[in-house]
Every structure is written in C-alpha cells, then in structure tokens.
Amino acid sequence: MRGVNPATDYSLGVALSGGGFRGMAHIGVLRALERHALKPDFIAGTSAGSLIGALYASGKSAADIEELASKVFWPKLLGSQGLADFCHDNLPRTFSELAIPLSVVVTALPSRATVILDSGELAPAIAASCAMPWLLRRVKIGDCVYTDGGWGCVLPAVVCRERGCKEVISSDVWWRSSVVRKYGYSTSGRFADQIYSRQYMGAFRNSDLVIHPPIPMAGMVPGPAGMRILIRSGEAEAEKALAGWKCVS
Helix, strand or coil: CECCCCCCCEEEEEEECCCHHHHHHHHHHHHHHHHCCCCCCEEEEECHHHHHHHHHHCCCCHHHHHHHHCCCCHHHHHCHHHHHHHHHHHCCCEHHHCCCCEEEEEEEECCCCEEEECCCEHHHHHHHHCCCHHHCCCEEECCEEEECHHHCCCCCHHHHHHCCEEEEEEECCCHHHHHHHHCCCCCCCCCHHHHCCHHHHHHHHCCCEEECCCCCHHHCCCCHHHHHHHHHHHHHHHHHHHHCCCCCC
C-alpha cells in the first residue's frame, strides 16, 4: 500500500467503505457517532466513503451532509466531471484545508497498486477513488492515472491503524460482504479466510468496531426516498453497535 504517511497519534479513526449509493448509510453512522460524542480525529475513505468522509472532514455535521445530499441529482455524480464539480462547490480545494485529517484510497493504473492520497488537491483524489472501471472512468493526477480505490482496499481500516489511530470504527456498506453475511458467513467463521478477501479480513482485524448497515431493496435506487432509507438504516445499526461498545481512548 503506497502513500501512507508515518504514524501519527490519533484517538479515534473512522473508516468508511466503498459501496456506491449505499454510501449514504455512512451519514447515519456519523450521526450516531455524534450522538455518542464520538468525534473522529482521522478519517479514511474509499470510493463513496471518500466523498462522505471528505464532507465530514471539512467540518460539516451529519445533518449538514444529509441536507446537501437531498439536493443532489445523484446520477450526475456518476461522471468524473459531475463529481469534480460537486467537490469544487462543496469542499475545500486541498487536503490541508480540511478540519479533520483525511486519507483517500485509490488504485493506480496499470499496476492496480493501492495508493493513499492525503495531500494536494481534494477533488481529483475523490473523483479517482469513486471511479468505476466498468464505465471506463479513470482520473489523471500529475503523471499518474488512478481508478476506484475499492479494487484493493474497499474498507480502509488498515489506513487508520497505520496512521496511528488508537481506536478504529469502520462503517461497511460493501455489497459483496452484505450478500455473504446474509447467507450466514461471518468474518469469524470457519471458512472466513476462504470466503472473504485478504484485504477485507485485514480491515476487520484492524477495526475495534465494524458497523454493517442493512441495505433494504428500497434503498438501492438513487433518489431522495432511497437516501432517507439508507441514512436511517445506518443510524439505527450504529446505535445498536455502539450500545455495547466503549471507546477506550
């Protein structure tokens, strides 16, 4: 994994997975964290998680992000330019201007190496992390070409740990893990190492708490109704997970 800075001590890191429109559930998770006075001082995000993470790292509350999301025509964000325009309109220009340190996961092409971006311009980094290879989207930053960060690091808990976070809370909305869990295969089960990828198992081992918001079918369609369903699902699941967990930092 290239581009991770030397470890820095942080009390609480939050890792937000990729998952397309399902990433709206991250907003609900962040709202529950706010209610429990759990404010992250480091955020790592992949794909949709990088966008929600950047909005939160910019100083916006979960309520602010939900209000902004309700005004967005989501199919527009499937294009690199539409996403870049959204970032320019709603985020600081550079990583250094964020209120909370943020790392964004991308995949380098053609090597497919996982790269961590945490400096320079913010919009192209997020556009690269959110790129969808099957739509032939890729983003050039300097002399390098990047695409979807989810190829090699869909849940960036390891990034939080490598940056020195004492506690790591992960929000996972990745569709594949959701399907596998639905059929009863947990990450602690007998065949976990055969069913889940090595990078995904590494994310679990580097998380102190993993929140899995259920993704109802009604929440799969981009739009205001689906967004509200996903946010409430994330909030409710986070409340359940946090009820029996105490941050030790």
